[in-house]
Amino acid sequence: MRAPQAASSRFTSAPYVLVAPLALVLVVFFGIPLVLVVVVSFFDLDKFDIIPTFVLTNYSELLSSPLTYTLYAKTIKYALIVWAITLVIGFTVSYFLVFHVRSILWQMGLFLLCTVPFWTSNVIRMISWIPLLGRHGLLNQSLIALGLADHPLEFLLFSDFSVVIAYVHLFSLFMIVPIFNSMARIERAVIEAAVDGGASRFRVITDIVIPLSRTGIALGSIFVIALVMGDFFVVKVMSGGQSASVVAAMSNEIAILQYPPAAANAVCLLTIVTLMVAVIMRVVDVRRELSG
Amino acid sequence: MRTVAGSNCTIRKEVPMSKRATGGRKITRRQLLKGAVATAAAVAGSRVSGVPTVWAQNIKDIKLVQAGGSYSAIIDIGRQATKDLGFQVEMQTGAHDALLNRFVTQPNSVDIADMEYFFLYQLVPRGVLHSIDLKKYKWWDKVVPIFTKGEYPDGRKVSRQGTLPYKVQYVDGPDSNRFAKGPTQWATAIPTVYNADTLGIRPDLVKRPIEHWHELLNPEFKGRSAILDVPSIGIMDAAMAIESRGDIKYGDKGNMTKEEIDKTIKILIGAKKSGQFRAFWTTFDESVNLMAAGEVVIQSMWSPAVTAVRARGIPCYYVPLNEGYRAWASCIAPMRHLTGLKLDAAYEYLNWYQSGWQGGFIAKQGYYSSVPETARKFMTEDEWGFWYDGKDAKSDIKDPYGTLMEKAGQKRDGGAFWERMGKVACWNTLMDENRYMVRKWNEFVSA
Incomplete structure (x- = not known):
């Protein structure tokens, strides 16, 4: 910002002015609603009314119910599986784009190709798996026609398998983009020096590429984990409604106007996701890496 | 949670003009307005004949927002009502849970609640609905007795398991938040579609x-x-x-x-x-x-x-x-925040709703009307025979948009x-x- 000379005496206020619009938006649309959710999570309710008081029953009921733990175990299981798969995909795709595609034009072209699936909506990308994986779907018909299966494989659809496939398909890009970005910033000279010094390709990856792209890996992991933890729609559709998630349980509660328990559930989920993000940030200091 | 109506899968076609009969115009206006017949004569020939001038001019600006499931808050019904009544009826749809949440937390954003009967257990005690004065509603004696008396026409009692509409049909008095034991002059809602x-x-x-x-x-x-x-x-x-x-x-x-x-x-x-x-x-x-x-x-x-x-x-x-x-049943009710002309318009709309056009429309999608005899006027003999009488279809049965539903x-x-x-x-x-x-x-x- 090129501030006029006269304003330079008040330079200390400039950063505050610059950050004000974002801060305002965050406070109004994120801060206040979040505080309300926390407040409501301590409210009581009877058959028709939410009673503004301070009770811990919502939390004690939530934490004493085995259902909560089953749901979290299930949701975290999905998050970890999807995280591992998208990490491998994100890393290999970025590695190929950055180190094997020489021309910048091809690099950008192929990178854009990765985003093609995102030109249609989430819902369509997810639903298109159903006719492919179904009992009488394309995949099963092909397998039977090729003689590779004698009866349709039922685990392909409405199962954990199909849920994970949809997640990976939906969220891989969120891993590719940050990893690609940080890999592209790796100084080629470092790698050349390593190769000249006799390092194998494997050592170059483990000792140079992985450490130097850890910012991207951390950011991608945050995206993927937060997206999976907060989802209920993909689970619902791809498991044929046969698998639940933390958010699905919350949505069932809201459907019958049970706001306080749903709010308590939301606060717990938020805490756990925040903890997971904190662990990632602890391992990789994203801010230092980005500014450095 | 009937989130998507069958018709959504089909290409929407305009309803043939012949079907757009003059049902709306046949409606006798509220008794309150009957005294104004003389004024009405002055606007004879105008489209909404039978309505006094002042009324006709003021109501143009009125808009009623009806929120309901996509199987009942159908845009075509809103359009036809707008055409017949002279004020605007706008349809908004949502899933069950979204609707219930909206009626409770933002009651002022809706004028006509369109819901399943069991919503009333949540809405009536909270006082968000306006109780309907049955003296101003003209079709009550023609409504199927399942709703009005909780009985079949032969006097047998209908199953009480779950929300039999009759159990939540009446309240004690105007704007009462308590359900009445038996029939009163005050209804919680008007039954619409069911199956x-x-x-x-x-x-x-x-x-x-x-x-x-x-x-x-x-x-x-x-x-x-x-x-x-x-x-x-x-x-x-x-x-x-x-x-x-x-x-x-x-x-x-x-x-x-x-x-x-x-x-x-x-x-x-x-x-x-x-x-x-x-x-x-x-x-x-x-x-x-x-x-x-x-x-x-x-x-x-x-x-x-x-x-x-x-x-x-x-x-x-x-x-x-x-x-x-x-079984399930839907109903509509004005929200309690309605007053004055807007409330009058809401009563007009309730009376229009059961005058037949709507009943004929939803019958062709396989649902029943709570006043079958008016719906019948908007169906062919064959359609009535198929949907209501369980007879063989003499010709192909089509939905309101002209898509084939059943073969002859x-x-x-x-x-x-x-x-x-x-x-x-x-x-x-x-x-x-x-x-x-x-x-x-x-x-x-x-x-």
Whole structure:
């Protein structure tokens, strides 16, 4: 910002002015609603009314119910599986784009190709798996026609398998983009020096590429984990409604106007996701890496 | 949660002009306005004849927002009402849970609540609805007695299990928040569309007659049955099946005790773990696709979904079962914030609603009207015979948009109106132990 000379005496206020619009938006649309959710999570309710008081029953009921733990175990299981798969995909795709595609034009072209699936909506990308994986779907018909299966494989659809496939398909890009970005910033000279010094390709990856792209890996992991933890729609559709998630349980509660328990559930989920993000940030200091 | 109406799958076509009969104009205006007939004469020839000038000019600016499920808050009905009444009626749709939340938390954003009857348990005590003065509503004596008296025309009592509309039909007085024991002058809402739901099957894949609800849990259909994943409704379908198998005798399937819920969920979890269910569906389209793709051969379904499967040339049968049907009913009511001219307009609209056009329209989608005799005027003899009398269709039966629903010679599954509505075993509802039930249902889904 090129501030006029006269304003330079008040330079200390400039950063505050610059950050004000974002801060305002965050406070109004994120801060206040979040505080309300926390407040409501301590409210009581009877058959028709939410009673503004301070009770811990919502939390004690939530934490004493085995259902909560089953749901979290299930949701975290999905998050970890999807995280591992998208990490491998994100890393290999970025590695190929950055180190094997020489021309910048091809690099950008192929990178854009990765985003093609995102030109249609989430819902369509997810639903298109159903006719492919179904009992009488394309995949099963092909397998039977090729003689590779004698009866349709039922685990392909409405199962954990199909849920994970949809997640990976939906969220891989969120891993590719940050990893690609940080890999592209790796100084080629470092790698050349390593190769000249006799390092194998494997050592170059483990000792140079992985450490130097850890910012991207951390950011991608945050995206993927937060997206999976907060989802209920993909689970619902791809498991044929046969698998639940933390958010699905919350949505069932809201459907019958049970706001306080749903709010308590939301606060717990938020805490756990925040903890997971904190662990990632602890391992990789994203801010230092980005500014450095 | 009928989130998607059958018609959404089809290309919308304009309703033929001949069908847009003059139903709206035949309506006698409210008694309050009858004194103004002389003024009305002055505007004779104007489109909304019979309405005084002042009224006619003021009402132009009125807009009523009706929010309801996509199977009842249909845009065509809003358009026709706007045309016939001279003020604007706007339709907004949402899923069950979104609607209930909206009526409670933002009552002022809606003028006409369009909902299932069990919503009234939540809405009337909260005082968000305006009680309807039946003296200003002209069709009450023509409404099917299931609603007005909780009886069939022959005097038999309708099943009280679940939310029989009659149980929440009346309040003590104007803007009272308490349900009345018997009929009064004050109604909570006006009944609109309703139907009797049962199991849909693929006769070509089931290959034998199905007569009982317990077939839903029969291991013969392991991996090929499905139920509805709306906890309050899904558990009732499950209860119909479990009771029919003889495992539990429920006191009231529509208001289970904690023990009954526990036992029911235990049986469901057992069935789920043994792989009985292929899927749990939530939207209309999901149920159609599951059936049409052969993923599922027996499942709880809605009537237009069965028709939608058949319209694809795939056999599907909406089986009348010995234990009877699970029925549901929708209703509309003005919100309490309406006053003055807007409230008058709301009464006008209620009277228009049951004057026949709407009833004829939804009948062609397989739903029933609460005032069948006015709906009949907006249907051909053949359509009436097919949908209400259970007779063979003499010619092809089409939906309101002209899409073929049934070929000539077909008969409605389950037969005539009273054959179907006369065998209601229970009604869609919200239980007292709702919170507990939803927790247990979540356990079932995540098991």
